[in-house]
Amino acid sequence: MAPSTTTVSAPQLVVGLLLALTTVAAVSTAESAPAVNTSCVTGSAGAAVSIGYGGARASAGAGMSLGAGVYRATCPRAEEIVRAAVQRAVAADPRMAASLLRLHFHDCFVNGCDGSVLLDDKPPFFVGEKTAVPNANSLRGFEVIDAIKAELERECPETVSCSDLLAIAARDSVVVSGGPSWEVEVGRKDSRTASLQGANTNLPAPTSGVTTLVQKFRNVGLSAKDMVALSGAHTIGKARCTSFSARLSGVGVSTGGAVGASKDLTFLQSLQQLCSGSAGSALAHLDLATPATFDNQYYINLLSGDGLLPSDQELASPGAGAVPGADDDVSSLVALYAFDASVFFEDFAESMLRMGRLAPGGGSSDGEVRMNCRVVNSST
Ligand code: HEM
Numbered sequence: 001m002a003p004s005t006t007t008v009s010a011p012q013l014v015v016g017l018l019l020a021l022t023t024v025a026a027v028s029t030a031e032s033a034p035a036v037n038t039s040c041v042t043g044s045a046g047a048a049v050s051i052g053y054g055g056a057r058a059s060a061g062a063g064m065s066l067g068a069g070v071y072r073a074t075c076p077r078a079e080e081i082v083r084a085a086v087q088r089a090v091a092a093d094p095r096m097a098a099s100l101l102r103l104h105f106h107d108c109f110v111n112g113c114d115g116s117v118l119l120d121d122k123p124p125f126f127v128g129e130k131t132a133v134p135n136a137n138s139l140r141g142f143e144v145i146d147a148i149k150a151e152l153e154r155e156c157p158e159t160v161s162c163s164d165l166l167a168i169a170a171r172d173s174v175v176v177s178g179g180p181s182w183e184v185e186v187g188r189k190d191s192r193t194a195s196l197q198g199a200n201t202n203l204p205a206p207t208s209g210v211t212t213l214v215q216k217f218r219n220v221g222l223s224a225k226d227m228v229a230l231s232g233a234h235t236i237g238k239a240r241c242t243s244f245s246a247r248l249s250g251v252g253v254s255t256g257g258a259v260g261a262s263k264d265l266t267f268l269q270s271l272q273q274l275c276s277g278s279a280g281s282a283l284a285h286l287d288l289a290t291p292a293t294f295d296n297q298y299y300i301n302l303l304s305g306d307g308l309l310p311s312d313q314e315l316a317s318p319g320a321g322a323v324p325g326a327d328d329d330v331s332s333l334v335a336l337y338a339f340d341a342s343v344f345f346e347d348f349a350e351s352m353l354r355m356g357r358l359a360p361g362g363g364s365s366d367g368e369v370r371m372n373c374r375v376v377n378s379s380t
Helices: 010-026 070-074 078-092 096-108 142-155 162-176 196-202 210-219 224-235 241-248 265-275 297-303 310-314 330-339 341-356
Strands: 057-059 065-067 238-240 283-285
Touching: 078 096, 078 142, 078 162, 096 142, 096 162, 096 224, 096 341, 142 162, 162 341, 210 224, 210 310, 224 297, 224 310, 224 330, 224 341, 238 241, 241 265, 241 283, 241 310, 265 283, 297 310, 297 330, 330 341
Parallel strands: none
Antiparallel strands: 057 065, 238 283
16 A cells, blocks of 8 residues: 655645635534444544444445445455455556546446446447547546456356446555545446446536536535545546646636636646647646645645646635535535545545445346446347
């Protein structure tokens, strides 16, 4: 596991402290979390924290029942296999942790966590989600998932679903990057369908304003607080110039408080240099300071104007204080997480569990355990 590095420079800390101290009192960190019991969440940036969900199983809605120990009897080595494979994949390619974490998010936001994001197109008969705008030329890690699935199939055939594999791999990717750990709830079934339109509609865009971001999360049953906590995933990984070009418009001229305005002009100018002449495909770290470490640096960056995506920087904008329909003050949460890494870790783990419970509308009876994550069973 990577060491804890929640290093904060003096000016950043001052900004963070001031903002946090004036706003922390306004933020409820307990929020409306489900009944908490004793599953342990640990993280290297803070003390071990305790969260969990009432009982061994949690209902994910629509007849899907998730539990922490489902594979203990049927495939005892499942989690061990995934963890070891994620560790190997990240050792070979440090960005893979970010890519695997993002796959789970893009899976869950389109008709629940059902592995639909992994299905390949089969023209002209089947259109999956891989060519959706947020996914095309962007999502990665499919080969890693294939390799883990093949190993799981050898160990215990048709037992561990692809959607559960994504949820476990996401957790292990966070842990291997130095972030918190939590007990993954499993028992999902894989879909036999996918929705290109759902992927295009449900997933937030990097140009979305904070009201839209809150709305997209609410649309799937998650809160503004979940949105802010889960956005902290952008503490690892990379983005293409095309994803943050809106941050660069107006660099060098007075931007008068628009999204493109930064307290850190040097940051934006270096991005402009990176992107000029790259045809939009050059990559920048989402967290310029500690790019491969899962810590709270993302929020510290936002406070100093160094968020990469326009949607990231929006979370710290003056307008993010009072978003219609938001149950929490978005910019106060940013300050809180910048100030206290252990609160971020705890909230992130809780929100990952909540996101992991998003269930397909049709219920588990429509699902299967795919043998190959890229195709539904009847066609293999
Ligand atoms: C809040 C709304 C969000 C927006 C608008 C957003 C948008 C984006 C965009 C545009 C990229 C770069 C894609 C590219 O340039 O190819 C990206 C990368 C990433 N996103 Fe998000 N995202 C959001 C929330 C999340 C959430 C909830 C998670 C996970 C819990 C997540 C995890 C990641 C990761 C880890 C990467 C880096 C992936 C890599 O390096 O392969 N994002 N996101």
